[in-house]
Amino acid sequence: MDFASIISDSLRAAISPTAAAYALGAIGLNLQFGYAGLINLGIAGSMAAGAYGLAMVVLSGGPFWAGLLVGLVCAGVFSLLVALPTVRLRADYLAMTTIATAEILRLVLRSSWARPVTGGVNGLQRFADSFYALNPFGVTSYAIGPVIIPGRTLWLMLVAWILVVIVAIGLWAIVKSPWGRTVIAIREDEDLARALGKNTFNVKVQVMVLGGMCTALAGSVLVTDQQNVNPDSFGTALTFVVYAIVIMGGAGRIVSPIVGAVLFWLLLALSDGILRSLADLSALSGGWFGQDQVGAVRYVLVGVSLILVIVFRPQGFFAGRLPHLRKKVTAS
């Protein structure tokens, strides 16, 4: 594999609908974790809620836009149900309960007795035809600079990134508002916020729901890209990757999730390409490094780079602010 194609592959990955979807998810998480300091490890759940909402509505004959709305509502309700009991809990317990709720949702979705509705382990397919019917680009591939993109992908890409921009601007608007000030105050010093008459419980619940809805959009884009929603693609790994993105971008800033998502998929594809060409080389020279080991090494790199970011750029690649939780790791 030559270097030029590696570059173009990486660039494509960086602007792909998937990257956009992860950006949306990261925006939602950023509101909860970056701005309000709530460690919600269950965003895979709200993403799934959004995705399944979309798929079920469309497959039961509803129009695509209605599916999107229902998805939003589903995720909102899910987040509300998670938030009401949990936001009172301490940070670490919040993390554990949210991760649990997300897994519960996944297990229910994939279970065989839910199959009539959710398609069980096979999930649901072909619910975005009406969306792709609007595709103005056709199936031919287009070249944007060095990057070649199939028209079909391009169409979703366009829509997805427009969504990202809209959501980002919307979030920017509310974060700069008095409401947003309260949210940040909750992260920095909840008692102070209460002392100044802010109903922090309500605000936290609102944050959870709003963030959940953003992630619902993420889920919808993600599954529209492949016209397939599968329960196992909403496991804890997804949540962790989105965290990685927020951290890389630098929590607590509007652009950071977008930067993080682009960066993440760029690096992932780049490492993948380089490793694969390495594997090809090694295949010629005695196969010290097989194609079948590329995947593993790539995830080693992801993990390690995640650690390195925390250690050396704790504010993310673009200096943002990590939430100051009152409880610090005991320094000695």
Added chain:
Amino acid sequence: MTTTLDQNPLGQKIALEDTALHINRIHRQYGGLTAVDLDEIRIPRGKLTALIGPNGAGKSTLFNIVTGFDKPDDGSWAFEGTNLAGKQAHTIARLGMIRTFQMTRLISGQTVLENMLLAASRQRGDSLTRAWWHPSWKNEEAENTERARELLGRFKLADKAETDAASLSGGQRRLLEVARALMARPRAILLDEPLAGVNPALREQVMQHLTELRDAGMTILFVEHDMDAVMGLSDHVVCMALGKRIAEGTPQEVASNESVIDAYLGVHTSGNHRSPMPLAVTSRSANSKVPTEPVLRVSSITAGYHPDRPILNGLDATVSAGEVVAVIGANGAGKSTLLKAVAGLVAVGSGDILVEGKSIVKQEVHLRMRNGIGYVPQSNNVFPSLTVMENLRMGGFGHRRHDDAIARVLDMFPHLKELLGTPAGSLSGGQRQSVAMARALVPRPQLLLLDEPSAGLSPMAQSAAFATVADVAESGVSILIVEQNARECLAMSHRGYVLEQGKVALSGSGQSLLTDERVIELYLGAMKTKRANQLMESEKESSEHTTD
């Protein structure tokens, strides 16, 4: 103490209709110790009421309860007729009663202006439905911003409006807190030590602002240790000790109240049942004439929790072998910080700390403890989930054969012997004190650092604590002791330092300081002079009124 209350039944002086905050009864218990145990108290409307009392009197706890940050075991209190018991903090704040915190709190990373705007109450933009639509709240925001700037201007913070709140000095933080409280258009403000850590120049400002507010009809309740301020500012004073109200009335009345002075300086009577002490003093002050390299030498250190806001600035002190040295002074003078600096719990900026001539500034905390320093913090001084015995063994950690050491210590604290098996968490305050002290003594330190061993203890427990300290001193350990209860403390120590603003203001032999009028003034401000000279007093009053 009940007796003192009976002598002047002050509770009823304020008529019900003039009462802004009406406490019927509040009781709060923390495990062993009673933090607050109050009967009826009435805080007058439109007046400046000071809440005073020594450490551990329960002032801050009362604040927390009244403002909904802590739940009392039982009690009821009302603000302007609305019952507040069981109400949430933000609800109480919205009723128009805004509090500040003892440790200044602000949203770092946001500008001073944003900090102000946060406080504006009932903003349209607070509701998510309107927040995202800027026009719906921009006018209001403009008004708030205007008001915020106006307030900042009044508090001399106008030029700081756009800077990160974290960059403010301690004093400016206090100003911001008051300004922010006002931003919420409160009917009453509760200030927790509004003058702590404020330099004299700013202090005058704050005090003036408060009087102005009072004259504008604001109800103000404030906790304060600076007695000059209390006497100068307040129209009404409530004095608490050990969670109870011990006196109430005009500043003069309270200042003249013996029980108040006792509460601060320690009770005379309780001194009597310990005769050996003065003897000991004379005897040891005799042999302390022998020039010895001091066990501890603190040379011009600056230290604090925040590098650019040092609490100690250029403090010098020494403790010689077998000496008991008292460190006294008003709150925020840096007494505890001094001990923490020696123990290694706060970063020392400049200067040096020598133990037996060796610098320990670079040494890790636990190593200092193993090399002859024992430290007894004021609060959280035991491991609650460990038994008393285990607590003691922790003192000997890293030392060989510490069982006989523990046995030795237990002989000094016989009453701990039957408690060895009980978890320290369930002990009373006094018992915890002795457990902590015993633990610190297990490794046979040459120097023992005691942080207010009598704080929050009942008079009986207090004198007991001092007795043990005396015994410890007998055993030849040098002691550096920080105390509120200056009388007892000075009575038993060879020398004393009086701190002010992180420096040594006075020093001398324990006896000499005991009799030194200036000490009392440093504690209780110009009370005595005030009482002596009513004329000057009234002048001061009038001058204050002319200022507004």
Added chain:
Amino acid sequence: MNNTTAGSDKAAMRRTDARTRDRIVAFSYIAGIVAAAVVLAALNPSGPLGFLQAVSDGLRLGLIIAITGMGLSLVFATSGIFNFAHGEFATLGALVAWWLNTALGIPLVLTIVVAIGIGGAAGYGSEHAIWRPLRRRGVSVTSALVVGIGLALAARSVFLFIVGGNSKSYAEYTVQSAISIGGIDLLPKQIVSELLCVAVLAGLGLFLKLTSLGQAIRAVSDDPILASASGIAVNRALSTVWIIGGAMAALGGALLGLFEQVSWEMGNQLLLLIIAGVTLGGLGTVAGAVIGSILVGIVTQVSVLFLPAELKYMTALALLILILLIKPQGILGRKQRVG
């Protein structure tokens, strides 16, 4: 005078009240669990015997979860870190035992001992290489959480890279004939490993209770500042905790390998159950971790009698949430833990 003594009396009364209240709560918990057990035993399709069988299987799983998760709980208690990479210690242990056992033909008993050693070493290594530097920088719990996630991802992929994706099994004790005790089937290896787990847990308890290092660890989890201020080498205590945690997790993984296939992601698959067990027991409390884990183990196994087997993890997680709703600090969690 008199009223102060009265106050202390009141205090004493309040304390005793609190204690009796705790007793009542604890008792009602136990009563509730017993009652539930009886009802389930009566109702379930495969009869009381089947129920007891499931309980015994659950006990085994629970004990393994307990020793595997103990490190997680201890580390959290002492340093506030929730280490998402903890499951990988278990994988490491199992893989080491498997490799030595199959590739080099070393008896499994020995290889497990080696695995424990390597697990401890890994714990010590991670503390020194990663967590201590992070603590020095005063990194927030959240960032620590993310570091753990990254670590887990990396470690798991390394395992995959080295041993490959397919699952393996030991060369010994793979199939045993069950001993029936009162109609309940028990395998020799099951009995042995259960006894081993109990012994290890008891040992840990004694260590924390009796030895001064153990007490130091408890002291650190009570109040790290005070601990260092009373002469305890906090870092040494933490290193010990990490060694113990790594070693126990490795042992847990190795034992798990006796009852299922050894694979590169077995630890990660167990992590969810560990989280549930440790959290619902009360984060950072040793006894809580044990009780919680055993509860989780039993519930997952018993649930299969009633619900579709696919949902057996769901029941464990649902239990976690339920208990946290009733008692936000977990079963034995104390009000203010570390920090």
Added chain:
Amino acid sequence: MKKNTAIATAFVASVALLLSGCAVSTTGPSNDSLSSLKIGWLLPQTGPISSLGAPQIAALKLAAEDIAAGGGPKISYTGGDEAGDTAAAGQAVDRMLAAHVSAIIGAGSSSITLSVIDKITGSGTLECSGMNTTPALTGYPDKGLYFRTVPSDVLQGGVLADKIKADGGKSVAIISRSDSYATGLADATVTSLEHAGVNVATRVDYDPSATNLDAEVRKVVSSKPDSIILFSFDEGATILQSLIQAGYGPDKVKLYGTDALPIASLAKTVDPSNPAILKGMTFTQASSGEGTAFTKRLLQKDPGLSTTAFSPYFYDCAVLIALGAEKAKSTDSSAIAGELVGLTNGDKKCTDYAQCKKLIDAGDSVQYVGAAGPLKFDKEGEPTTGLYDILVMNADGTTSTAATVRRTIEK
């Protein structure tokens, strides 16, 4: 604010740039020569079934060599890891589509295929998998671009059911991994069993991420079955151990399994000390016809392989696509796809690339009977016929083919 506007403008700019036709439309691969053929593969290198990735990759390499040796185009592969993760798989597919591959071979797991099939066929590219046996893919609206060389589990389910009936099974218990593959196969089997009048006593679907399966096994045995079927991957070894320990070994009940189990190494895995442990267990396996020879070749090329499951089917995918290109004289996906059905239903049988190429050059209509035997695609590109081996485990842990059954979909 600045940053957001910046992003927005940049975004709008790029969109404008792209819509203003400066985007060079480079339609599909060029049809000029057949010297080379670009094929992508999407296989599990990480994730739950990563153990099944390596053999397929090896098979594809082998195919490329055979094709080149047979005078065909030089195959250049673009690899991608399906990673058991739909997002990662989608990225890999995007990469291949951008590389203008004429076809994508894969994915391994049926659920991953379900997640990318629309992306691939939607952009007019041919997809061929040798491992997707789920009935869920039958009749999937794929514009005639999705093929599989391995027949749907409906067939294998039937074979299994018949075998059990023949063995005199009265009450059957099924323990099945809860995933796309096993669920589909289990469903098919249950239907056929009921059709054949055999009682299904119980069926337990277990969570693939579950660490311990004792409870599931107990549930199975509590129904006192005389036959037990396993639909599982290599965790099947654990299940078998539990079964045997619960007293339900092959000596007491009839045990059945499928080709997803690592059959070759199974006995060794279940109990290294006793190879006879599974003596008598019966497996159905999508037959690889001459496959034994093929797998031998594969293994001597790549001795490291832990299993050769499905490898002949992927080999056939590659060869078929190459033949299609040969026949269509084009590397265009749809052109190739148009030929495949014909290539498996012609008159003149041929068994490897070289042979078929000669016939094609001679203008004959060929029927490719590859490493996995005849395919006989229906118009949907599904094998209408499957040849199944029924294997029985010997005392030494090896298996011997008891029978080979051909089964065809009765329409």
